[in-house]
Amino acid sequence: MQPYWxxxxxxxxQQHPLSRAIGESLEQARESVAFLVGCDxxxxxxxxxxxxxxNLAILGATQNESPxxxxxSSVEHExxxxxxxxxxxxxxxxEQVPCDSLGQIDPESVAERLxxxxxxxxxxxxxxxxxxVQAIRQIADVCHKRGVRLHCDATQAFxxxxxxxxxxxxxxxxxxxHKFYGPRGSGALYLRGGLELSPVSxxxxxxxxxxxxxxxxxAWVGMGVAAHLVxxxxxxxxxxxxxxxxxxxxxxxxSLGDAVVLGGRGVLGLPNTICVELPVLASKVxxxxxxxxxxxxxxxxxxxxxxxxxxxxxRSPEQIARTMQISLGWTTSREQxxxxxxxxxxxxxxxxx
Amino acid sequence: MQPYWxxxxxxxxQQHPLSRAIGESLEQARESVAFLVGCDxxxxxxxxxxxxxxNLAILGATQNESPxxxxxSSVEHExxxxxxxxxxxxxxxxEQVPCDSLGQIDPESVAERLxxxxxxxxxxxxxxxxxxVQAIRQIADVCHKRGVRLHCDATQAFxxxxxxxxxxxxxxxxxxxHKFYGPRGSGALYLRGGLELSPVSxxxxxxxxxxxxxxxxxAWVGMGVAAHLVxxxxxxxxxxxxxxxxxxxxxxxxSLGDAVVLGGRGVLGLPNTICVELPVLASKVxxxxxxxxxxxxxxxxxxxxxxxxxxxxxRSPEQIARTMQISLGWTTSREQxxxxxxxxxxxxxxxxx
Numbered sequence: 001m002q003p004y005w006x007x008x009x010x011x012x013x014q015q016h017p018l019s020r021a022i023g024e025s026l027e028q029a030r031e032s033v034a035f036l037v038g039c040d041x042x043x044x045x046x047x048x049x050x051x052x053x054x055n056l057a058i059l060g061a062t063q064n065e066s067p068x069x070x071x072x073s074s075v076e077h078e079x080x081x082x083x084x085x086x087x088x089x090x091x092x093x094x095e096q097v098p099c100d101s102l103g104q105i106d107p108e109s110v111a112e113r114l115x116x117x118x119x120x121x122x123x124x125x126x127x128x129x130x131x132x133v134q135a136i137r138q139i140a141d142v143c144h145k146r147g148v149r150l151h152c153d154a155t156q157a158f159x160x161x162x163x164x165x166x167x168x169x170x171x172x173x174x175x176x177x178h179k180f181y182g183p184r185g186s187g188a189l190y191l192r193g194g195l196e197l198s199p200v201s202x203x204x205x206x207x208x209x210x211x212x213x214x215x216x217x218x219a220w221v222g223m224g225v226a227a228h229l230v231x232x233x234x235x236x237x238x239x240x241x242x243x244x245x246x247x248x249x250x251x252x253x254x255s256l257g258d259a260v261v262l263g264g265r266g267v268l269g270l271p272n273t274i275c276v277e278l279p280v281l282a283s284k285v286x287x288x289x290x291x292x293x294x295x296x297x298x299x300x301x302x303x304x305x306x307x308x309x310x311x312x313x314x315r316s317p318e319q320i321a322r323t324m325q326i327s328l329g330w331t332t333s334r335e336q337x338x339x340x341x342x343x344x345x346x347x348x349x350x351x352x353x
Numbered sequence: 354m355q356p357y358w359x360x361x362x363x364x365x366x367q368q369h370p371l372s373r374a375i376g377e378s379l380e381q382a383r384e385s386v387a388f389l390v391g392c393d394x395x396x397x398x399x400x401x402x403x404x405x406x407x408n409l410a411i412l413g414a415t416q417n418e419s420p421x422x423x424x425x426s427s428v429e430h431e432x433x434x435x436x437x438x439x440x441x442x443x444x445x446x447x448e449q450v451p452c453d454s455l456g457q458i459d460p461e462s463v464a465e466r467l468x469x470x471x472x473x474x475x476x477x478x479x480x481x482x483x484x485x486v487q488a489i490r491q492i493a494d495v496c497h498k499r500g501v502r503l504h505c506d507a508t509q510a511f512x513x514x515x516x517x518x519x520x521x522x523x524x525x526x527x528x529x530x531h532k533f534y535g536p537r538g539s540g541a542l543y544l545r546g547g548l549e550l551s552p553v554s555x556x557x558x559x560x561x562x563x564x565x566x567x568x569x570x571x572a573w574v575g576m577g578v579a580a581h582l583v584x585x586x587x588x589x590x591x592x593x594x595x596x597x598x599x600x601x602x603x604x605x606x607x608s609l610g611d612a613v614v615l616g617g618r619g620v621l622g623l624p625n626t627i628c629v630e631l632p633v634l635a636s637k638v639x640x641x642x643x644x645x646x647x648x649x650x651x652x653x654x655x656x657x658x659x660x661x662x663x664x665x666x667x668r669s670p671e672q673i674a675r676t677m678q679i680s681l682g683w684t685t686s687r688e689q690x691x692x693x694x695x696x697x698x699x700x701x702x703x704x705x706x
Contacts, residue, residue: 005354
């Protein structure tokens with residue numbers, strides 16, 4: 001990213017040789033993101049974040065439509081749920097599709113709720129709290145059989161599992177750069193070729209007239225490099241995550257017989273995401289095991305995604321208060337996993353007495 | 354910005370000591386931007402760009418209002434004009450206030466056009482093409498006498514002249530980081546304390562619930578540092594610009610008697626912006642003087658702000674084709690100015706024959 005902050009400050013499409021070079025760098029970044037997503041470069045709209053991509057997908061798909069019905073899964077991110085709900089004031093009806101105790105959305109539950117005026121269905125690819133990976137292909141089939149558009153917030157999945165927009169069959173899909181070691185302030189929306197989307201912000205025509213404002217070249221180039229890295233190593237990363245995940249869970253279970261690992265596992269789960277219901281309050285464990293940086297209902301700042309997602313999966317407030325979410329990263333080692341388990345078990349033991 | 358891309362990747366408001374430190378860095382950046390703007394830190398909403406700030410100010414002020422009347426000056430940026438015009442479909446009436454031959458908006462022209470249902474007036478502080486600085490204080494008085502909100506796109510002014518939101522009396526004001534040597538992807542909206550604004554995008558509550566999504570800490574910290582630098586040296590910068598501006602214009606006039614310098618000068622002009630009508634086609638001059646990076650109607654990529662602004666100031670297409678805009682930067686030297694004049698004069702001479 002460095003050169004693009006300084007000497008290479010030109011924007012693409014200006015009248016200067018350096019400008020053309022910058023345009024080429026940007027298109028190379030777009031191709032890297034497209035390769036990661038499994039689509040063509042012309043189907044990638046750069047944005048400033050995953051949140052912005054979700055807003056664009058939902059507001060853009062409804063902007064010029066007469067008010068109808070929108071289905072969102074009960075475990076979506078705030079930027080999906082609240083964006084959909086913002087349309088209620090304009091006459092739209094927003095309905096939530098419930099999940100099972102593992103956070104899974106049944107494609108049949110989606111099918112049952114589709115109506116003649118359903119315009120959009122939003123189901124995320126993977127949940128950041130429970131790690132649940134949804135059966136997007138089946139949900140896409142259900143939607144397309146009825147001519148309904150499917151938006152998939154895939155921000156949590158990239159860098160953890162292989163993703164292929166075409167195989168998944170989604171219409172729009174959100175990407176967040178900083179979720180896969182790209183820079184903050186970078187995101188993208190996959191927009192299936194030929195699909196229409198209305199702009200929701202206005203200015204100089206950039207990014208297929210869907211994202212006005214000067215191109216954030218450094219951020220998008222940075223995301224492109226991260227996308228390239230992910231594409232190259234995702235199979236290896238996934239295998240390592242799976243091994244470490246198993247190691248973590250086995251460690252927990254062998255010492256804490258009464259702990260419960262929630263959320264999807266194997267093909268239905270993000271291999272880097274561990275969501276565990278402890279025998280004691282998560283807040284107590286966190287007080288003791290300060291070396292661990294974890295997520296929990298208490299540690300979660302408003303608007304409390306942890307609480308909302310776990311409640312949607314049928315956990316009681318008391319269970320939620322005992323639940324903790326731990327993520328593995330690309331650099332996490334076996335030793336770190338073992339140490340984390342040790343800390344966690346010791347903290348649970350000391351919190352129990 | 355460097356540490357915030359890597360080790361200091363936490364977001365503010367997470368449960369981690371480093372997170373608190375990052376929160377403090379962000380609030381320090383907000384104070385630097387507030388100092389630059391002449392307001393309190395709580396009146397600064399960080400955004401991803403000036404375009405985003407203009408969209409938020411205009412869409413946010415009208416979102417929950419019944420359709421009425423909006424006045425925009427005829428020399429506004431696309432992100433103001435097109436955002437206002439996007440509301441026409443929802444029943445709003447958008448009227449342009451014309452400017453004089455120097456690009457100046459007469460406060461009386463604004464007053465005459467205010468109606469009972471006028472909700473918002475948008476007048477920029479300084480024009481990027483002609484350099485014209487508007488009489489914002491007088492326009493604000495006219496608006497406030499009638500209880501109408503004034504939005505001011507000040508993106509072009511920061512780093513070139515001293516700006517004080519309170520003295521100007523504006524209600525909202527847009528800031529773009531990369532216009533004053535801050536990073537791309539950084540912007541802010543000044544929102545006068547106590548003023549209401551509706552969110553126009555949705556997600557996790559950040560930035561007074563007006564700008565969802567993970568805080569772009571590196572970009573905003575970078576903009577804060579740039580703001581601090583500008584605040585410290587703006588008087589000196591302004592004086593240097595004025596001297597160089599005069600040197601440039603004198604150089605042009607002494608060699609090209611038939612050139613015309615357009616736009617505001619002195620207190621009514623941005624001292625770094627030179628807009629000059631040449632005796633020959635700008636495109637021809639650009640072909641010859643390749644060392645100069647300039648703006649012109651032909652070099653301007655869609656949507657042609659140069660053409661639009663110059664036409665609003667009454668220039669004919671033939672005059673517009675002969676007009677060129679040159680900007681001075683903080684590092685521009687007298688020698689560079691002299692060389693630029695030399696190139697320009699030589700190119701005009703050779704284009705003439």
